[in-house]
Amino acid sequence: MKVKASRLEALKMLISSKELSNQEEVLQALKVEGFLLTQATLSRDLKQLKVAKAASMNGKYVYVLPNETMYKRIHKPLSPTEMMQTPGFVSINFSGNMGIIKTRPGYASSIAYNIDSSDIPQIIGTIAGDDTIFIVIKEGATPEDVKESLNGIISL
Structure with missing residues (x-):
């Protein structure tokens, strides 16, 4: 059981x-x-x-x-x-110093919390909806740097 x-x-x-x-x-x-x-x-x-x-x-x-x-x-x-069995993460896209993470419905808040709690130096902060997370990236950080840092939190 x-x-x-x-x-x-x-x-x-x-x-x-x-x-x-x-x-x-x-x-x-x-x-x-x-x-x-x-x-x-x-x-x-x-x-x-x-x-x-x-x-x-x-x-x-x-x-x-x-x-x-x-x-x-x-x-x-x-x-x-x-x-x-499927992780909440769906995709990530960047434009300038902004990023959008798409998640399964209901997962954005907990993933954003994990990102904020991890104190990733390349990320200033997040705003979460139901299935979308808006991230602001520090000046000079590259999308590759951010993805590498997020890899420990999200299975990219």
Whole structure:
């Protein structure tokens, strides 16, 4: 049996990527991902994650996560197992002394925090959104220098 943290992460990914309208659908989706649990355990997990029901675009009521979790519904989702094995970093591009790092939805804030906490001398600071990080690079630093410094934090 997989640990609770993995199960909760898979549950968040499923809710953010599929329109699940009842607990049976959620239990089946979790089963596909390798999580066998009872309806009572699922109820406790949903309560812990503060999951609610809301009307979707087609008027059907589906499970949703609270806004502060920073998970958002995506159109072509990976399976939760694939998502948990894939790093949050997507790409990085530079223009002058500015850079943009693209991440998977919900990852920008934690990656920006790691960058800021690392005190990289070539980076003045970051601003993070949901899936984008804006970085300001010190005068004279090259994109290659920045990438080399970031390589310890992000798998470029």
